[in-house]
Amino acid sequence: ETGVTQSPTHLIKTRGQQVTLRCSSQSGHNTVSWYQQALGQGPQFIFQYYREEENGRGNFPPRFSGLQFPNYSSELNVNALELDDSALYLCASSTLQGGDEQYFGPGTRLTVT
């Protein structure tokens, strides 16, 4: 298993609410990427953070936002939740300046009702 952890494991929210998901990167990694994986699909890139700044973004609306902290852990915030936001949210850590490999956390399963 990787050293990447995520919390919570599961979460149920109501449409219109806001949610915060958390990720702790592997030791020595300074880059965190977030992905949304809908059931039966591949992970979709949301955005990446490097040294506390957004370093790239996929095709997700502004209600998906994030933060990275000085210890390189990260948060994903989603406002005004919609039913289609129900998915597995994965974070992955890597070293931007080092190897290409990214290591995934176990994910947070978000259900929006």
Next chain:
Amino acid sequence: GENVEQHPSTLSVQEGDSAVIKCTYSDSASNYFPWYKQELGKRPQLIIDIRSNVGEKKDQRIAVTLNKTAKHFSLHITETQPEDSAVYFCAARGGGGGFKTIFGAGTRLFVKA
């Protein structure tokens, strides 16, 4: 925009046979191509990767080939075993300093004993 197509979506083989999964990518600046294995309810795990300056890479029963001209890359698993059964994802990472990783839709591999 960038896209990665993956075929087939489902693959069923007899134990001991070979399995081949093919992907094409659209961004000619892509320079890193990882393959992930995802078992039910678990995180994607990197099984092999290849960089754009290499045409082929092998690791025991797993090999990956890359054709940059055609923008194709493939995963080959030989001597398949029941524990190889999982969903496999190909991915392509953009070049030009961006680290956006685009995933294929996945291939569900069944290895029958």
